[in-house]
Amino acid sequence: MDKNNEKTAGELLADKLLSNKKNGILRISDNELDKADAFCEGYKTFLDNAKTEREAAAQTVILAEKAGFKPYEAGKKYAAGEKIYFVNREKAVILTVMGKRSLEDGVRLAAAHIDSPRLDLKQNPLYEDKELCLFKTHYYGGIKKYQWTTVPMSLHGVVVKGNGEKVTVRIGEDQGDPVFCVTDILPHLADSQMKRPAPQIIKGEELNLLIGSRPFKDDKVSNKVKLNIMSLLFDKYGIVEDDFVSAELEAVPAFKASDVGFDRSMVGAYGQDDRVCAYTALQAILDCNDPDYTCMTVLTDKEETGSDGNTGLNSSYLPYFIADLAKPYGIDGRTVISASECLSADVNAAVDPTFIEPFEIRNASQINYGVVATKFTGSRGKSGTSDASAEFVGRIRNLFDAHDVIWQTGELGKVDGGGGGTVAQYIANLNFDVIDVGVPVLSMHAPFEVTSKLDTYMAYKAFSVFFAD
The missing domain is CATH 2.30.250.10 (Aminopeptidase i, Domain 2)
Known part of the structure; x- marks a missing residue:
């Protein structure tokens, strides 16, 4: 070996002890990058067809039925592998794939919202x-x-x-x-x-x-x-x-979803908060087959106005559904929920080099660095947030690393700078273990938002491995 290329003791120790995450494009093969680009073609079509919560719910049902999902029947016992969906007032959808294990062992839930500013x-x-x-x-x-x-x-x-x-x-x-x-x-x-x-x-x-x-x-x-x-x-x-x-x-x-950049590396469209997470969580549950645990994706309404109302996750329709699903097996809904885990599928703010001041760079998410695991959101003093436990963060971290999911951490701006809320707090209040996992977005809440195709694909991969674990 060329001695000039040998690493020093300090370099070896730095490799072992210090974080050195790189841009995700530099970490994956051309083949997987092609998969990310292809995945986002379906995503752009979904964005064009699902510009409101009603349309997103209707498109979800169309895709679910094509994937073999059937309408939920109250009081029925379902066998492992069966796929069902429930629609709440044409504005929210719960999709479920029954697992091999008893519902007493809990469910694996991904929760995204389909309303947008x-x-x-x-x-x-x-x-x-x-x-x-x-x-x-x-x-x-x-x-x-x-x-x-x-x-x-x-x-x-x-x-x-x-x-x-x-x-x-x-x-x-x-x-x-x-x-x-x-x-x-x-x-x-x-x-x-x-x-x-x-x-x-x-x-x-x-x-x-x-x-x-x-x-x-x-x-x-x-x-x-x-x-x-x-x-x-x-x-x-x-x-x-x-x-x-x-x-x-x-x-x-009125404009359509488009590729952004000479390299076509990004998607620009209206409503990507939070339909980028809704679509990836939806595709993950559609592709879920014969899971160990029962898996669910809930696509909900009213997040942008506080999750209140009977189609928002501050209501009881989700725990009611879980309780009704468990009842024929003689299992209490509280038992199911208390053993359950959730990825709250919501976006984070990507660092914008033109407007750098609001971001705390060491803890901000970046375009092309993968899906973002956000331990807490909230505002000033962690107000109005679920703060995920070290144990659950560790579990999700190890899960993503074990399955080559490119991911990063992030928080929503500087401590005194603002922040924001997600549905995680309402799911945590039910006694789920929960953490926010989603895609970084540029120009969030604007008429035209921008996301990375790599990050979008990694969100799909993250939800998929969560369901398969």
Whole structure:
């Protein structure tokens, strides 16, 4: 051996004792990188087809049934290997693969959310002003309001008419569809606007969606543009203005998921928080066959507004389902939950070199360094978080290392800088062992978010080995 290439005692000791994680692209084969790229083609399709929680739930059922899952039947005993799903109010889904071991030994759960920041229409949204027609909106989740102006938007959701009929709306996604937008003032006339504090550059009541400008040709009626819009909506959907009161309509960015970068190494799209984790956890459970422990993926709603409501994980639908699943075997639901483990599948903030100040670099996640295990989130003093135990972190660390999952740790910003919440705290409150595991995201909560294809694939791999363990 060339003595010039021999490592010194210090170098050998450093290799043994010090952390030296490298960019994940440098750690995997070209073959596995090709697998990551191929995996993300299906992911991009899912993003385009699942822009709301209702659509994500519906797409999940389609994919689940193709993979052999059947609707859950209460009171039925299921054999090992059987695959079932349960839908909660068209906005949340629990997918289960029965294991060989008794439910007394607990389940392996991955929990992601399928709601994302957006603009919701108010209950009385439609108005005309200066012969333009607009919708009033109420933003959903934490957003920088100025980012949502001048972006092409599509309209998704349901309208329940006065006779009880439910109509599905999806406008702005197909070739030839019109789109909508929130307008902004031109820079030449924005002097007073630009003197506002940053959170008020665009105010919530200024997020009005432009939807039309042509008047109905009848001089004897007022609000001619509004009437023309309602005439078009009645012709297409059979709805009248009062039907907006019983509607759930969401305005979301109209553009499609795209590759980002000359090297096509990243995915750019709306709604990747948290559908990047939802899709990877979904694919992991779809590919799960004959596990030792019973495995579950729950795709839930309302995380962006605190997980409250009967489709959010601060409700009881998940423990109720587990209790109902265990009841035919004479097992108490509490027994199952107390023996269970969970990967709370939620994203983390990737370091942005342009905006480096909020990050504590030694404990921040980076693009292409793999899936992120986040011991705690919360804000200032770990408020509003589950803090995973050393024992459970050690178990997950060893599991990932043993199966060549490229992973990293991360926390959401500097100690006094902010932070955020995930569903982990609500699952932990049920007495699960739980840790956040997800994908680092650039431009989180913006209309166009960015993730790494490598990190996305490693999230799928992480959930898969968790189910198989």
